[in-house]
Amino acid sequence: MFKIVKRRELNPTVTELVIEAPLIAKKAKAGQFIIIRAKADSERIPLTIAGYDRQAGTVTIIFQVVGAGTMELNTLPEGGFVHDFVGPLGKATEIEGLKKVCVVGGGVGCAIALPVAQALHAQGTKVTGIVGFRDKDLVILEDEFRACCDELIIMTDDGSYGRKGVVTVPLEEKLSGGETFDEVITIGPLIMMKFVVKTTKPHNVKTIVSMNPIMVDGTGMCGGCRLTVGGQTKFACVDGPDFDGFEVDFDEAMHRGTMYKEFETHAREEACNLFKKEVE
Numbered sequence: 001m002f003k004i005v006k007r008r009e010l011n012p013t014v015t016e017l018v019i020e021a022p023l024i025a026k027k028a029k030a031g032q033f034i035i036i037r038a039k040a041d042s043e044r045i046p047l048t049i050a051g052y053d054r055q056a057g058t059v060t061i062i063f064q065v066v067g068a069g070t071m072e073l074n075t076l077p078e079g080g081f082v083h084d085f086v087g088p089l090g091k092a093t094e095i096e097g098l099k100k101v102c103v104v105g106g107g108v109g110c111a112i113a114l115p116v117a118q119a120l121h122a123q124g125t126k127v128t129g130i131v132g133f134r135d136k137d138l139v140i141l142e143d144e145f146r147a148c149c150d151e152l153i154i155m156t157d158d159g160s161y162g163r164k165g166v167v168t169v170p171l172e173e174k175l176s177g178g179e180t181f182d183e184v185i186t187i188g189p190l191i192m193m194k195f196v197v198k199t200t201k202p203h204n205v206k207t208i209v210s211m212n213p214i215m216v217d218g219t220g221m222c223g224g225c226r227l228t229v230g231g232q233t234k235f236a237c238v239d240g241p242d243f244d245g246f247e248v249d250f251d252e253a254m255h256r257g258t259m260y261k262e263f264e265t266h267a268r269e270e271a272c273n274l275f276k277k278e279v280e
Contacts, residue, residue: 001081001083002020002081002083002084002085003019003079003080003081004018004019004020004076004078004079004080005018005019005058005078005079006018006078007076007077007078010062010140010141011137011139011140012137013065013066014062014063014064014065014108014111014138014140015062015063015073015074016060016111017060017062017063017073017076017082018059018060019059019061020058021058021059022057024059024085024087025053025054025057025059027088028049028059028087028088029088029092030049030093030095030116031048031090031091031092031093031112031116031241031242032048032049032087032088032089032090032092033046033047033048033049033087033089033090033241034046034047034049034086034087034088034089035047035084035086035087035089036061036073036082036084036085036086037084038069038072038075038076038082038083039083040083042072042083043068044084045063045069045070046212046237047061047062047063048111048112048210048212048241049061050062050112050114051115059087062108062111063108089237090236090237090240091239091241093116093119093185093208093210094208095119095120095123095125098120098125098183099125099182100125100128100180100181100182101120101126101127101128101182101183101185102127102128102179102181102183102184102185103116103120103127103130103149103184103185103186104129104131104132104167104184104185104186104188104192104196105129105130105132105186105187105188106131106167106187106188106189106192107132107134107188107189109187109188109189109192109210110131110133110140110141110145110187111140112187113129113131113185113186113187113188114141114145116185117129117148117149118148120148121148121149122148126150127148127150127151128150128151128152128153128179129145129148129149129151129152130153130155130167130171131145131152131153131154131155131167132154132155132157132166132188132192133154133155133156133157133161134156134157135156135157135158135160135161136161137160139154139162155169155170166195167192168195168196168199171184171196171199171200172199175199175200175203175205176203181205183205183206183207183208184196184200184205184206184207184208185207185242186208186209186210186245187209187210190250190253190254191250191254193209193210193245193250194250194254196209196245197209197245197248197250206244206246207244207246208245209243209244209245209248210240210241211225211227211236211240211242211243211253212236212241227243227248227249227252227253228248228249228253229243229248230244231247
C-alpha cells in the first residue's frame with residue numbers, strides 16, 4: 001500500500017497526488033511512467049510521472065478524471081492509500097547536450113511536459129514553453145512553468161487567458177522568425193502533437209512526441225500499446241513513450257484510441273451509478 005501524502009485539485013477535472021514511494025522516487029526520471037491501481041479490484045492506469053522528490057521519497061502524479069478508473073482514483077483522500085504503484089517504467093526523455101529547446105504542452109499533457117522542462121532547465125538549457133488549454137479555468141501549473149522556462153507562452157482556445165489560439169501559432173511564428181531550436185518536445189492530445197509535427201517538419205526541426213496509448217501490463221507483453229513508427233511496430237511502454245514525431249503514424253494511433261470508446265462510456269456510467277448509491 002502506498003500512502004497519499006498530499007492531494008490537490010488543479011482544476012475541476014484534474015487532480016494531483018503526491019504518493020509515498022521511495023524506491024520509485026530514487027530511480028525516476030523525466031518522461032517515465034508508473035502503473036497505478038486505486039484498489040485491489042481496480043483497473044490498471046498508466047500515468048506519466050509528473051514529479052519526484054528523492055529526499056522525501058515521494059512521486060507526484062497528475063490525472064484527468066475521464067473514465068471509471070480515474071473516477072475511482074479521484075475518490076481516495078489525502079492520508080489514504082493506493083493499492084498498486086509500479087515503476088518507473090519506460091525510457092526517460094533524452095535531454096543531454098541540448099542547448100535550446102521548445103517544450104509544447106496541451107491540456108493535462110502539461111503535467112507530463114513540466115518535469116521535462118524542469119530537467120532541461122536544471123542542466124542549463126534555454127527553455128521556451130508553449131502551453132495550451134481550452135479556457136482560463138483549465139490552466140494548470142503556470143507558476144511551475146514560469147520557474148523553469150526562459151519564456152512562457154500561454155494559449156487558450158477562447159482567449160480567456162494568455163493569447164487566443166492554438167499552440168502551433170506561436171510555434172510557427174518562432175520558427176518562421178528564425179528561431180533555432182535543437183529540439184521541439186511536445187506532449188498532449190494526439191491531434192495536437194500531429195499538428196505540432198506538421199508545423200516543425202517544413203523547418204526540419206527534430207520533434208519528439210510522448211505517446212500514451214492504451215496499456216495493460218506496461219512491460220511489452222500485452223501488445224496493447226503498439227504503434228507504427230517509421231513503418232515498424234513499436235511498443236510505447238518499452239520502446240517509448242518518446243518517439244521521433246516525424247516517424248509516428250498519428251492517424252493509426254488516433255483510430256486505435258477510439259476502439260474502446262463504447263466500453264469506456266459504459267464503464268464510466270456504471271461507476272457513476274455505483275458512487276451515487278454509496279453517497280445515498
